[in-house]
Amino acid sequence: MNAFVAVSVARYANLSSNLGVASDLSETCIASISRTMEQYGVSRNATSFCGLGTKILVKYDCEGRTTVRQMHQSPEFGHVSRNCRLPLSSGNQCRKCLNSGITYLRDLIGPDTNNITLSTCRDATYATLASRIGNASTLELLGCFFQVTELSIPSGSFPPLASPEPSPSTVGAISPSNSDAQMTTSRSTNPYHLTMVPTIGIVVTAVALTMLVVLVILIRKKNRELDESESLDKKSTKSIPSSLPVFKIHEDDSSSAFRKFSYKEMTNATNDFNTVIGQGGFGTVYKAELRDGLVAAVKRMNKVSEQAEQDFCREIELLAKLHHRNLVALKGFCINKKERFLVYDYMENGSLKDHLHATGKPPLSWGTRMKIAIDVANALVNIPKSFIHISSVN
Ligand SMILES: Nc1ncnc2c1ncn2[C@@H]1O[C@H](COP(=O)(O)OP(=O)(O)OP(=O)(O)O)[C@@H](O)[C@H]1O
Numbered sequence: 001m002n003a004f005v006a007v008s009v010a011r012y013a014n015l016s017s018n019l020g021v022a023s024d025l026s027e028t029c030i031a032s033i034s035r036t037m038e039q040y041g042v043s044r045n046a047t048s049f050c051g052l053g054t055k056i057l058v059k060y061d062c063e064g065r066t067t068v069r070q071m072h073q074s075p076e077f078g079h080v081s082r083n084c085r086l087p088l089s090s091g092n093q094c095r096k097c098l099n100s101g102i103t104y105l106r107d108l109i110g111p112d113t114n115n116i117t118l119s120t121c122r123d124a125t126y127a128t129l130a131s132r133i134g135n136a137s138t139l140e141l142l143g144c145f146f147q148v149t150e151l152s153i154p155s156g157s158f159p160p161l162a163s164p165e166p167s168p169s170t171v172g173a174i175s176p177s178n179s180d181a182q183m184t185t186s187r188s189t190n191p192y193h194l195t196m197v198p199t200i201g202i203v204v205t206a207v208a209l210t211m212l213v214v215l216v217i218l219i220r221k222k223n224r225e226l227d228e229s230e231s232l233d234k235k236s237t238k239s240i241p242s243s244l245p246v247f248k249i250h251e252d253d254s255s256s257a258f259r260k261f262s263y264k265e266m267t268n269a270t271n272d273f274n275t276v277i278g279q280g281g282f283g284t285v286y287k288a289e290l291r292d293g294l295v296a297a298v299k300r301m302n303k304v305s306e307q308a309e310q311d312f313c314r315e316i317e318l319l320a321k322l323h324h325r326n327l328v329a330l331k332g333f334c335i336n337k338k339e340r341f342l343v344y345d346y347m348e349n350g351s352l353k354d355h356l357h358a359t360g361k362p363p364l365s366w367g368t369r370m371k372i373a374i375d376v377a378n379a380l381v382n383i384p385k386s387f388i389h390i391s392s393v394n
């Protein structure tokens with residue numbers, strides 16, 4: 001606090017040469033603070049509640065010396081001025097300055113003195129030295145005298161430094177016209193701080209709100225997707241006839257049971273769908289090696305449309321029940337969200353179509369073709385009439 005007041009007194013001493021602040025100036029100061037606060041919508045009375053209403057009347061009366069001139073005229077002050085020349089940033093220079101100050105004060109007020117006089121004279125010495133130097137230097141001197149390093153003087157907070165010893169009339173200039181100039185400076189500084197805070201608040205709130213809206217939209221979208229896929233899943237599972245038997249070719253071979261596969265089984269068995277073996281009208285066909293040892297061909301449906309969904313269910317309905325040695329057996333299916341899979345026995349030599357239309361391979365002999373035709377006919381004979389009815393509709 002001492003340091004804070006001493007800086008202000010030094011700046012005032014620069015203009016008035018007085019080592020103290022007059023009562024009327026203190027009032028002008030408080031009035032201008034009130035006016036400034038009022039401009040920003042704060043009640044005038046607020047000064048007293050904010051601790052600004054108390055007048056701090058400072059008078060550095062050092063053994064009857066109350067002006068800069070009187071301090072300079074005291075014996076040995078020139079010694080202090082010489083030793084306290086800037087820079088004082090190094091410990092040695094500062095020590096030299098303080099030692100000369102202590103010698104000066106001891107000679108001035110004698111060894112038997114009280115602390116109040118000593119501290120008043122120290123502050124008067126500081127204010128006298130600081131009254132003739134610029135703001136940055138004032139703070140450097142402050143660091144040496146009071147060991148205070150955190151104070152800073154905003155540029156433009158004080159009127160321009162006047163000549164070393166201005167006439168007392170200069171004091172008049174500080175109030176009220178100069179105080180208005182100070183206010184103008186504060187006004188041009190304060191609005192910046194005052195507008196920055198709400199602006200940052202508004203920006204942060206806007207960003208937070210935008211993120212919230214995006215989050216809500218994403219959650220809604222995800223929920224809609226989940227609902228859609230759930231309803232599709234339910235619809236598809238419902239449309240697969242519950243009457244489908246768990247069909248077994250060999251009673252003791254569980255791998256041959258018709259079943260619903262999980263999506264994880266599909267991805268694992270096809271190495272994340274990296275085992276393409278063909279492309280058909282239904283979709284892409286992958287070779288799959290399931291954990292129970294079953295090697296299968298997995299058909300992945302292109303996309304789920306209403307029509308494709310019906311085809312998918314019809315294929316399951318037909319093929320799950322059909323079993324003939326000349327027909328590829330359907331082992332099961334998988335429904336995951338919008339994806340549909342059919343799992344067939346894997347045919348090592350590819351499909352009949354591959355053999356009939358393969359290019360680069362020797363054409364099938366007529367004997368083989370006849371055998372295939374008879375086998376297909378045999379399989380058709382074994383298809384129940386109801387299935388043929390369903391197929392013909394397709
Ligand atoms: N069970 C299977 N075992 C081995 N490969 C198969 C199997 N099913 C299909 N493929 C391979 O996948 C390719 C595409 O078969 P897919 O049955 O989808 O097509 P398609 O013969 O045009 O029939 P569709 O018109 O019914 O889709 C075949 O040409 C064949 O190479």
